[in-house]
Amino acid sequence: MSELFTTLGSYLERPFVVNALIVGVLIALCSSLLGVTLVLKRYSFIGDGLSHVAFGAMAVAAVVGLTNDMPLVLGITVVCAVLLLRVGKNAKIKGDAAIAMISVGALAIGYLLMNIFGTGSSNLSGDVCSTLFGSTSILTLSTFDVWMCVILSVIVVLFFVLFYNKIFSVTFDESFAQATGQRAGLYNLLIAIVIAVIIVVAMQLVGSLLISALVIFPALSAMRVFKSFKGVTVCAAIVSVVCALIGLLTSILAGTPVGSTIVAVDIVVFIIFSVIGKLTGGKA
Amino acid sequence: MKQLECENLTLGYGSQVVLTGLSFEVNEGDYLCIVGENGSGKTTLMKTVLGLTKPLDGSIRYGEGLSARDIGWLPQQTDVQRDFPASVQEIVISGTLGRGGFRPFYSKADKALAESAMARMNITGLKKRCYRELSGGQQQRVLLARALCATRKILLLDEPVAGLDPKVTADMYELIDSLNKDDGVTVIMISHDVDKALQYASHILHIGSELFFGTRDEYRIYEADKAKGGDGR
Numbered sequence: 037m038s039e040l041f042t043t044l045g046s047y048l049e050r051p052f053v054v055n056a057l058i059v060g061v062l063i064a065l066c067s068s069l070l071g072v073t074l075v076l077k078r079y080s081f082i083g084d085g086l087s088h089v090a091f092g093a094m095a096v097a098a099v100v101g102l103t104n105d106m107p108l109v110l111g112i113t114v115v116c117a118v119l120l121l122r123v124g125k126n127a128k129i130k131g132d133a134a135i136a137m138i139s140v141g142a143l144a145i146g147y148l149l150m151n152i153f154g155t156g157s158s159n160l161s162g163d164v165c166s167t168l169f170g171s172t173s174i175l176t177l178s179t180f181d182v183w184m185c186v187i188l189s190v191i192v193v194l195f196f197v198l199f200y201n202k203i204f205s206v207t208f209d210e211s212f213a214q215a216t217g218q219r220a221g222l223y224n225l226l227i228a229i230v231i232a233v234i235i236v237v238a239m240q241l242v243g244s245l246l247i248s249a250l251v252i253f254p255a256l257s258a259m260r261v262f263k264s265f266k267g268v269t270v271c272a273a274i275v276s277v278v279c280a281l282i283g284l285l286t287s288i289l290a291g292t293p294v295g296s297t298i299v300a301v302d303i304v305v306f307i308i309f310s311v312i313g314k315l316t317g318g319k320a
Numbered sequence: 321m322k323q324l325e326c327e328n329l330t331l332g333y334g335s336q337v338v339l340t341g342l343s344f345e346v347n348e349g350d351y352l353c354i355v356g357e358n359g360s361g362k363t364t365l366m367k368t369v370l371g372l373t374k375p376l377d378g379s380i381r382y383g384e385g386l387s388a389r390d391i392g393w394l395p396q397q398t399d400v401q402r403d404f405p406a407s408v409q410e411i412v413i414s415g416t417l418g419r420g421g422f423r424p425f426y427s428k429a430d431k432a433l434a435e436s437a438m439a440r441m442n443i444t445g446l447k448k449r450c451y452r453e454l455s456g457g458q459q460q461r462v463l464l465a466r467a468l469c470a471t472r473k474i475l476l477l478d479e480p481v482a483g484l485d486p487k488v489t490a491d492m493y494e495l496i497d498s499l500n501k502d503d504g505v506t507v508i509m510i511s512h513d514v515d516k517a518l519q520y521a522s523h524i525l526h527i528g529s530e531l532f533f534g535t536r537d538e539y540r541i542y543e544a545d546k547a548k549g550g551d552g553r
């Protein structure tokens with residue numbers, strides 16, 4: 037046992053491990069906060085959908101020959117997120133179908149473009165894979181990545197705290213919010229933008245698979261046990277951060293893939309919380 | 321004092337007209353009951369008054385110092401998801417958010433308002449309970465308390481007693497009546513129960529193929545005339 041801690045200690049002296057821990061925890065925190073709203077609005081799969089959109093955008097950027105594709109990718113993804121989340125409510129095509137459509141469509145178009153124009157990378161499957169599992173592995177983050185992530189997280193957490201009551205109101209009953217003079221449209225727009233930005237950035241760092249899991253699992257786990265919005269939100273944030281930490285440390289020690297390990301921990305916690313929920317019948 | 325005046329309204333969605341030529345007015349302290357068959361456009365009328373859908377034609381004027389946001393609303397159906405985790409208190413106090421300005425947190429006044437609205441609806445004891453685990457009647461009270469947090473001027477109630485048992489229905493009518501008589505809240509209510517409407521309301525608006533707007537007594541005469549002139553019913 038003590039041997040394990042010595043190994044851990046020696047790992048923690050390495051900057052790339054510390055970077056991974058910081059980024060992993062922050063992304064886990066942000067996505068779980070937004071995850072509660074997304075799950076309740078029936079947009080659980082938006083992470084997956086938007087990452088495919090981002091892939092399509094990257095293909096376009098490659099075809100056009102942009103060296104820095106980040107602004108374009110971010111722009112297109114934000115627009116798609118806004119379209120999905122804002123228009124979604126009254127749209128003829130509802131949440132899940134709309135996401136599936138955009139997601140599959142963007143993936144196909146992106147692949148097609150890259151194939152026709154044969155640009156840049158000859159390693160096409162590698163590109164597809166990296167959007168799923170993160171372009172840079174979380175263990176090879178640069179200082180710039182870490183800082184970007186820290187700043188972004190501060191913005192997301194601040195946004196969430198300042199708009200918490202409004203987020204509750206528009207998530208719970210958007211028509212009532214609108215009817216009584218709350219600016220539901222504006223809040224939905226802000227929520228959509230924040231979600232898009234966090235997903236695009238996090239996707240580059242840890243991959244879309246992990247993002248989807250981080251959005252869904254903590255929220256669902258918390259909803260098994262807690263029955264108030266505040267309880268669920270706080271619990272989801274804690275669960276997400278703890279799972280990310282355990283997953284990261286395990287993967288470092290055992291040499292397992294980071295994303296999959298975190299997801300596995302999340303699944304275990306979900307099962308435990310489901311059992312607790314069943315046993316207690318749920319408390320406020 | 322006139323609070324709401326609708327003139328020659330045409331209601332509908334896009335190119336689909338639901339109702340035309342609707343005129344009525346609501347004064348402070350009125351208790352207006354809207355009756356009419358399913359699909360006649362009652363809910364559409366409420367949504368139009370609230371500014372959620374635009375009238376296709378005609379005008380809606382609000383009284384002095386009043387706007388759509390001074391109207392509390394109890395929807396016929398809420399989009400609330402079956403599994404939404406929310407406590408009664410969280411829902412009720414969210415009614416105060418429409419009061420404008422950027423205020424990230426609830427003030428003491430907001431909390432006091434929520435407390436008094438819950439007390440008024442006799443749901444203080446349910447404060448910490450989960451909304452989705454309440455009975456239909458309790459849920460209606462919660463949403464009514466939320467509407468009271470939004471305003472104490474006008475309440476729009478869309479079939480507040482739908483699905484409630486006779487006892488709870490009677491309680492609900494009493495509660496609404498006392499909000500109107502004791503607290504001076506203007507009530508506009510949609511109901512399918514014409515007898516109850518005639519018992520409590522001061523004005524009746526009948527919409528459908530035939531439009532009628534007038535006081536309760538005028539409506540009685542109108543109904544009696546119709547029965548005489550009709551096919552002997």
Ligand SMILES: Nc1ncnc2c1ncn2[C@@H]1O[C@H](COP(=O)(O)OP(=O)(O)OP(=O)(O)O)[C@@H](O)[C@H]1O
Nearest residue numbers: 333336338356357358359360361362363364365396
């Ligand atoms: N969002 C919508 N888009 C298009 N048409 C609609 C929409 N909502 C309602 N309608 C139509 O408008 C008409 C009036 O509907 P409304 O909901 O106002 O009826 P209602 O009088 O409230 O009926 P009920 O007694 O069943 O509640 C109906 O024919 C309905 O099909």
Ligand SMILES: [Mg+2]
Nearest residue numbers: 362363396478
């Ligand atoms: Mg209706």
